[in-house]
Structures are given as C-alpha cells and as structure tokens.
Amino acid sequence: MIELDKVSRTFQVGDQQVLALREVSLSVAAGEYIAIMGPSGSGKSTLLNLLGLLDRPSGGRYHLDGRDVTDLNEAESARVRREKIGFVFQSFHLVPRLNAAANVALPMLLAGVAPAERKQRVTQLLAEVGLSERADHLPSQLSGGQLQRVAIARAMSMHPALLLADEPTGNLDRATGREVMGVLEALNLAGAALIVITHDQDIGARARRRISMLDGRVITDA
Amino acid sequence: MRLLDTFSLAWGTLATQLRRTVLIGLAMSIGVGAVVVLTALGEGARGYVLNQFAGLGANLVIVIPGRAETTGAAPGVLSGQTTRDLTLKDADAVARLRWVSGVAPLNVGAAQITRGSLGREAVLLGSSASLLRIRHMRLGSGQFLPDGPSDQATPVCVLGDKIRTELFGNTNPIGSWVRIGERRFRVIGTLAAQGQQMGFNSDELVVIPVAAAQQLLNTPSLFRILIEARGRAAVPRVKADALALLKARHEGEEDVTVISQDAILATFDRLLTALTLAVGGIAAISLGVAGVLIMNVMLVSVAQRRAEIGLLKALGASAGNVRALFIAEAGIIASLGAAGGVALGLLASFVLGKIYPQLPILPPLWAIVAAVATAIFAGLLFAWLPARRAAKLDAVVSLARR
Ligand SMILES: Nc1ncnc2c1ncn2[C@@H]1O[C@H](COP(=O)(O)OP(=O)(O)OP(=O)(O)O)[C@@H](O)[C@H]1O
Ligand SMILES: [Mg+2]
Numbered sequence: 233m234i235e236l237d238k239v240s241r242t243f244q245v246g247d248q249q250v251l252a253l254r255e256v257s258l259s260v261a262a263g264e265y266i267a268i269m270g271p272s273g274s275g276k277s278t279l280l281n282l283l284g285l286l287d288r289p290s291g292g293r294y295h296l297d298g299r300d301v302t303d304l305n306e307a308e309s310a311r312v313r314r315e316k317i318g319f320v321f322q323s324f325h326l327v328p329r330l331n332a333a334a335n336v337a338l339p340m341l342l343a344g345v346a347p348a349e350r351k352q353r354v355t356q357l358l359a360e361v362g363l364s365e366r367a368d369h370l371p372s373q374l375s376g377g378q379l380q381r382v383a384i385a386r387a388m389s390m391h392p393a394l395l396l397a398d399e400p401t402g403n404l405d406r407a408t409g410r411e412v413m414g415v416l417e418a419l420n421l422a423g424a425a426l427i428v429i430t431h432d433q434d435i436g437a438r439a440r441r442r443i444s445m446l447d448g449r450v451i452t453d454a
Numbered sequence: 455m456r457l458l459d460t461f462s463l464a465w466g467t468l469a470t471q472l473r474r475t476v477l478i479g480l481a482m483s484i485g486v487g488a489v490v491v492l493t494a495l496g497e498g499a500r501g502y503v504l505n506q507f508a509g510l511g512a513n514l515v516i517v518i519p520g521r522a523e524t525t526g527a528a529p530g531v532l533s534g535q536t537t538r539d540l541t542l543k544d545a546d547a548v549a550r551l552r553w554v555s556g557v558a559p560l561n562v563g564a565a566q567i568t569r570g571s572l573g574r575e576a577v578l579l580g581s582s583a584s585l586l587r588i589r590h591m592r593l594g595s596g597q598f599l600p601d602g603p604s605d606q607a608t609p610v611c612v613l614g615d616k617i618r619t620e621l622f623g624n625t626n627p628i629g630s631w632v633r634i635g636e637r638r639f640r641v642i643g644t645l646a647a648q649g650q651q652m653g654f655n656s657d658e659l660v661v662i663p664v665a666a667a668q669q670l671l672n673t674p675s676l677f678r679i680l681i682e683a684r685g686r687a688a689v690p691r692v693k694a695d696a697l698a699l700l701k702a703r704h705e706g707e708e709d710v711t712v713i714s715q716d717a718i719l720a721t722f723d724r725l726l727t728a729l730t731l732a733v734g735g736i737a738a739i740s741l742g743v744a745g746v747l748i749m750n751v752m753l754v755s756v757a758q759r760r761a762e763i764g765l766l767k768a769l770g771a772s773a774g775n776v777r778a779l780f781i782a783e784a785g786i787i788a789s790l791g792a793a794g795g796v797a798l799g800l801l802a803s804f805v806l807g808k809i810y811p812q813l814p815i816l817p818p819l820w821a822i823v824a825a826v827a828t829a830i831f832a833g834l835l836f837a838w839l840p841a842r843r844a845a846k847l848d849a850v851v852s853l854a855r856r
Contacts, residue, residue, distance in 0.1 A: 286768055286849045307772045314770025325765045325853065329470040339769045341459045386769070 233393065233425060234260035234283065239292035241278050241448075252278040254448040255292065260427070262393060265420045267439035268429045274445040276429045277398055283427065284317050284396045285309040297393075314343050318387030318424070320397035320416070324379040326371040326386075332358065333367040336385045343390060357385040361415055377408035384415055388424070395419060397428045401435065413438070455775050464782035467759075474751060479791040481747050482833065485740035486795020486825045487802060492737045493821035494803040496730025498813035503722050505814070513555075514588065515692050517548070517679040517700065518711045538709045539675030542604050542664065544700060548681060551695050556584035556682040559604060559664045563671040567660055568633045569621045576617055576660045578634065580667020588682045591656060594618070596628040596643030599663055607665035611639040615647035616657040634660065635670045689714045734821055738828055744791070745832030748784055752840035756780070756847075763844050764852025773845035780841035781834060788833025792826040799825075 241253040252275045260266065268276050281287040282294065285301060294302045301312060318339075326335045333354045340350045358364050361381040371379055380400060387395060397416060401409030413428075413435055420426040428439065436442055444452045468475040519540040545559035561580035566573055585591065586598045598612055611634065618627055627641045639662060648656045668674060683692040697712045704710070756763070763776055799817055807815040 281850050284768070286853075307774060310767070310770055310772035310775070313768065317770075319768045321853065325761065325768075327762055327765070329466060338766070341463065342455050342766065342769055342771045342775060344456050344459075390770070 233262040233264075233297055234258065235293075235295035236283075237293045237295075239282060239289040239294060241275075241282060241287065242290045251448050253282070253289070256448075256450055257292075258443070258450065258453075260425060262425055263420070263423055264425045264427075264441060265417070265439050266425075266427045266441045266443060267436040268427065268443045268445060269431070269433075269436050270445035270451075275448040276445055278448075279445070280396050280398050280427065280429055283394070284319055285313050314339060315390060316392050316394055318390070318392040318395045320380070320383050320387050320395070320400045322399040322402040324371075324376075324383045324403070326379055326382060328371050331368050331370050332363060332374065332382045335371070335382055336389055338386060339389045353389060354385075357389055358382075360388075361385045375408075376404050377411055380404060380408075380412045381415055384412070384419070388419055391424075393424060395424045395426045397426070399429050399431065401430065401432060409435070455771075455778070460775075460778050460782050461786065464779055465786055467779075468783055468786060471755075475787060478744070478748055478751055478787050479794060481744040482741070482788055482791025482829050483794035483798050485737070485744045486792050486829050487798035488737035488740055489734050489825035489828075490796060490799025490817045490822055491802045491806070493730050493734040493825075494799070494815050494817035495806065495813075496726065496733050497818050497821075498807075498810070498815035500723065500726035500730065501814035501816075502812065503726060504719060512686050512715070513683045513689060515681040515683055515689060515696060515712060515714045517544075517681065517696060518713065519675065519677075519709070521709055521711055538704050538707065540679060540700075540710060541675060542668075544703055545676060545679045546604055547699060547703060548679060548696050551692065551699060553684050553688040553692050553695065554681055555684045556588055558582050558585040558588045558680040558682075559676050560585075560678040560680060561664055561667040561671060561673070562677045563667065565635045565660070565670060567617065567621070569630070572621050574617070574620055576614070576634075577655075577658055578667060578670065579659050579661045580664040580671070581661060582664055584682070585661070585680070588680050592646040592648060594644040594646040595626075596641070598643055599661060600642075605665045606663065607669055608663050609637060609639045609666060610642045610663065612643040612645060612661040613641060614645050614655075614657045614659040614661075616655075617660055618644045634662065637666070637670065639666075689716060730818075730821075734824075738825070741825070741828050741832045744829070745836035748787060748833055749836035749839060752780060752784060752837055753843065755783075756840050756844045759844075760847060760852040763847050764849045767847075767849035768853060776847075777841040777845040780844050781837050784833045784837030784841075785830065788830045791833070792829040795829065796822055796826060 236256055236258040238255040238257055239253060240251070240255050243250040243252055256279060268279065270276055278287070282289055289302060293300060296312065296316065301309065304312065327338070336354045336357050337350050340353065358367055361384055363378060363381055366374060366378060374382065395416065400416065401412055404412060409432070416426055416428065428435065430436055442454060443450055517540065542559055545557055548554065549557035558581045563578045564575055565578040567576045581599065582604055583599045583601045586593065594615060599610065600608060611632065613627060621627070621632065627644060630641050631638050632641060645656055645659065681692060681696060683689045693712045693714055697708070700710045701708045766776060803815050803817050807813070
C-alpha cells in the first residue's frame with residue numbers, strides 16, 4: 233500500500249540544513265499495525281507528515297496504492313488526504329466552537345457528503361467510539377479521553393485505508409491512553425492500516441511491527 | 455465542499471465572534487447608508503427643481519428680447535443686450551403660427567395699488583386671457599382677464615390672494631374699484647392662494663390686460679412672450695417657427711432668444727445628476743474604508759486561527775476550500791452590512807422626508823443597487839489577501855503551534 237523509496241526531507245533553518253529524514257525506504261501493506269519509536273528529534277513526525285501528504289519529500293519517491301504521489305499538486309493531495317488518510321493528533325485539534333457531532337462531520341463536509349448521509353454516519357461513528365450521549369457536547373465539556381475518541385471518530389468518518397496517529401496518548405493518563413489505543417486497534421482490526429508514533433514502550437509492544445528511528449534514519453524494523 | 459456547507463461553516467465562525475462581526479457589519483452599513491441617503495438627497499433636490507420647472511408647463515416656449523450669447527450657460531438666465539423691442543404685434547403674429555395653441559404676452563413692473571386708505575406695492579403683470587392656462591394659475595373667484603384684442607386696455611384687474619386679503623379683508627372684492635398707479639381698475643377676479651412658484655409669488659400679483667400695463671409702465675415693449683405649443687412634440691417646431699417669424703419681422707435680424715424649458719430642464723437635470731453622483735461617489739469612499747477594515751480584521755483572524763486552518767487541511771481541505779471559507783465570511787459580513795445599510799439609508803431618507811416635506815426624497819434604485827454591489831465587491835476584494843494567506847498556510851507548521 234505504501235512504498236517509500238529513499239525519501240529524504242531537509243529543512244532550511246537560517247543558513248543551516250537540518251536533515252530530518254535521510255533516505256528512508258519503507259513499505260507498508262494494507263491493514264498493518266505499526267508503531268514508530270525513537271528519541272525526540274529523530275524524524276518520526278516528519279515521516280508521518282510525509283506519509284499523510286501534509287508535507288513533501290526533498291528527495292526520493294512515495295507511492296500510495298500504486299500511484300506516485302510525490303509530486304501531486306495541492307488540490308490533488310488534499311483529495312487523497314480526504315479519501316484515504318485519517319489523522320489523530322497528540323493535542324486532539326477539535327474545533328472549539330463545534331460540538332462533537334459537527335467535529336466528526338468535518339471531513340465529510342469537506343468531501344461534499346450529503347447532509348442526510350452525514351448525520352447518519354456521525355451517529356454511527358460516535359456509537360463506535362462509545363460517545364453517543366455526547367454528540368451535542370462542545371469540546372470544552374469533554375474529558376481528554378473523550379476528546380481523543382471524538383478525534384478518532386472524525387479520522388474514520390471517510391473510512392480511510394490509512395490511519396496516522398502522532399502520539400495519540402501523549403496528553404492522556406495511562407488508563408485513558410489504553411482505552412484510546414483500544415479504539416484505534418479495533419479500527420485496525422476492521423481493516424485500516426494503523427501507524428502510531430509513541431514513546432510508550434507498552435503501546436509499542438502491542439503493535440505487530442515496530443520501527444525505531446534515530447537521527448532521521450530507520451534503524452530497526454521488525 | 456458544498457456551497458451551503460461553506461456558508462454555514464463561515465457563519466458559525468462569525469456567530470462565535472458576534473461583537474466583531476456586528477462592528478464590521480456596522481462600518482459597511484454606515485457606508486452603504488451614506489450612499490443611499492446622500493443620493494436620495496441629491497435626487498430630492500433634482501426632483502424639487504424639476505417640479506418647479508414643470509410648473510411652467512411642458513409645452514411652454516418662451517421668447518426673450520435680445521440675444522443671449524450662444525456660448526453662455528443656460529440661455530434666458532442672462533438676457534443679452536436688447537437691440538429691438540418685442541411688441542404686442544409680434545405676439546399677435548406668433549399666435550397665428552401653426553402648432554401654437556395659445557400666446558400670453560407679458561409685461562412686468564411694480565406699482566402701487568390702493569383702495570381708499572389701504573395701499574401697498576404689488577407686482578404688476580400685464581398679460582392676456584391665455585396666461586391663466588399657460589402658467590397653470592388657479593382662479594379663486596370671479597373671472598380672469600377677458601378675451602379680446604390684445605391692444606385693448608380694458609381697466610380691469612385680477613388680484614393675488616395676499617393683495618386681496620390686505621385690501622379687502624373678508625369682504626367680496628368682485629366689482630369693486632381699486633387704484634393702480636394713476637388709473638382706476640375694476641376687480642373682476644381673484645387668484646387662488648398658490649405660494650411660491652419659480653421665484654414668482656402669485657399671491658402678490660396684480661394681473662391687468664397687457665395694453666393697460668404698457669400704458670401704466672409707459673413702455674411699448676414686452677418683457678416676454680409665453681407660447682404654448684400643441685403638445686410636447688411640437689415644441690422644437692414652434693421654437694424654430696417663432697424664431698424664423700420674429701427674425702423676418704425684425705428685418706432679418708435674429709435679436710430674440712427662444713427657449714423652451716426642455717433646454718433649461720436638461721441643463722439643470724445634468725447639473726444635479728452630476729452633483730448626486732459626486733456626493734454618492736464621495737460616500738462610496740467610506741465603503742473602501744470599510745473594506746480595509748474587513749481586511750485588517752480578517753488578517754488578524756487568519757493569524758488566530760492557524761491551528762484550525764491547519765486542521766482543515768489535514769482533514770482534506772484544499773487551498774481552494776480554505777480560501778472559499780474566508781471569502782464566504784467576508785461575503786456574509788458585507789451582505790449583512792449592505793442590507794443593514796439599505797435599511798439605515800431608507801430610514802434616514804424617510805426621516806429627512808418628514809423634516810423637508812417639500813423635497814421629494816426617495817433613494818434612487820440605481821444608487822441602492824450600486825451601493826450594495828460596491829459594498830459586497832469591496833468586501834470580497836479586501837478579503838482576497840487574508841483568504842489567500844490562509845490558503846497558503848503550511849498545514850504542518852500551523853498544526854505544530856498550539
Ligand atoms: N518545520 C521545520 N523547520 C525546521 N526544522 C524542522 C521542522 N520540522 C522538524 N524539524 C527538525 O527536524 C527534525 C525532526 O523533527 P521531528 O518533529 O520529525 O521529530 P520527532 O521525532 O517527531 O520528535 P518528537 O518526538 O519530539 O516529536 C528535528 O531536528 C526538528 O528540529
Ligand atoms: Mg513528533
């Protein structure tokens with residue numbers, strides 16, 4: 233499903249070049265469950281952003297579902313993100329003025345899904361993450377775990393084949409983190425490929441495949 | 455993304471910052487309202503002036519002795535040098551022209567009018583029976599000047615309303631005698647109170663047969679000849695014919711000026727329309743100011759909402775979607791502002807109309823349409839830069855900043 237071929241990413245900071253990724257090659261099959269680990273600054277987020285088409289590689293090629301997406305234009309990559317990729321962030325990133333249901337519906341809104349269908353799918357998605365009762369609540373009225381579950385429901389609303397989570401439990405206590413991982417793993421079992429960045433060894437241990445990074449390189453992959 | 459969703463999402467953002475939204479909308483409203491009210495005033499002034507002219511009658515052609523400079527402004531306003539008198543015979547000749555339905559020769563002067571011990575200065579108008587119809591005057595009682603040869607100096611007079619009350623109070627003046635200058639005249643009628651009309655106050659007039667006026671004022675010449683054409687379409691023809699006839703009668707010299715109110719009307723119309731446009735244009739500048747305000751506020755808003763914009767992009771919003779969202783916000787504000795402005799303008803026009811009932815104050819439709827269009831255009835134009843900035847935001851960087 234994912235083919236990375238010697239992908240690099242350099243950042244220009246002042247007159248200094250920061251090599252965030254150095255010729256990373258990686259392939260991911262549909263439905264995989266991968267944990268990415270490594271020290272801070274090792275390039276984990278940079279890799280995830282490239283995989284999610286939020287960022288472009290400075291070198292190398294990226295194939296997604298057999299299609300070369302390295303040089304897609306802005307509108308095209310937005311379309312791919314919309315249809316194939318779901319993001320979950322460490323700090324949830326819910327829109328504060330929208331209630332849970334409206335936050336979940338956002339990707340469908342952007343994709344132009346009809347209101348009636350949107351409504352039906354939101355109900356279903358909130359039920360799947362166990363928040364049917366909280367549909368009308370604003371983010372400020374929800375706990376951290378609930379916020380992340382809303383964010384997961386939102387990430388899944390377009391049924392993406394690839395779920396990318398950057399430290400999804402980083403702002404949650406251990407027990408809540410477990411719960412949230414449970415939800416993500418259930419979605420993975422239902423067929424979506426799941427790539428999680430984590431500093432938590434226990435969470436890393438649950439993944440079927442672990443990738444360790446250091447200094448912009450993949451050092452172990454098993 | 456559906457258009458309706460774009461607007462409802464944009465509206466949601468605006469609604470959460472209601473005070474700011476209302477304030478920018480208000481700035482727009484004031485601009486639009488100013489355009490509406492000022493053009494309404496301009497149009498009111500124009501309507502007032504045109505109405506005053508219309509009082510002269512649309513079929514009216516006026517002959518003025520002397521030749522106005524052709525390069526001058528409105529003819530008739532400045533009467534050039536009189537080379538040859540305009541006479542009663544000229545007026546009679548003009549009356550025989552085709553397409554002429556009536557002629558009123560005119561002499562004007564001031565004279566003392568007395569009845570017993572009561573007396574006052576009055577504006578003396580020498581004319582003929584046709585004047586009543588041609589000048590749209592209204593009789594109060596009795597009758598107007600009798601028909602008859604124009605050179606017959608019958609000693610009768612018709613009194614303006616104010617003269618009548620001052621000389622006769624509540625008693626019936628018909629049949630009484632008054633003294634005008636050195637002569638005695640019998641009152642045969644009175645004019646209804648009409649007030650000011652084209653600078654003439656008909657209430658302070660005394661109308662007598664033109665021949666009598668010429669004797670009183672000791673002049674053989676006429677001040678004006680008023681001609682009524684048979685219908686508005688005949689006006690140019692009557693003008694040409696009258697000019698040709700008088701030229702022939704004055705030994706081939708074109709020493710009179712023939713004007714119709716069309717010419718004056720057109721000049722005033724152009725002048726006042728230009729004034730309305732200028733005033734409206736100045737007011738429209740405030741719309742530009744409101745536009746800059748929208749731009750400023752939206753630039754701040756883009757900076758504040760970076761995380762949200764980054765999120766939308768991560769969720770699959772294209773740059774176009776983001777741009778559309780911000781433009782929609784500006785569009786909504788501008789539209790609401792414009793609607794409020796039209797309401798404000800109409801209200802102010804209504805109030806002004808109550809204060810100045812003589813001005814027909816009504817905002818012209820074109821001004822309302824133009825003001826609304828300018829407001830929305832300015833809103834969208836000035837939203838372009840912030841919208842573009844939002845659309846260009848880097849999603850990763852925007853998301854990373856919390
Ligand atoms: N926009 C940027 N501009 C400049 N340098 C950047 C940018 N983004 C990342 N970097 C640099 O690239 C390197 C990798 O960063 P990245 O965020 O991928 O690390 P990470 O593994 O996710 O770390 P953490 O565990 O702290 O999140 C770092 O040295 C970082 O400073
Ligand atoms: Mg990171």
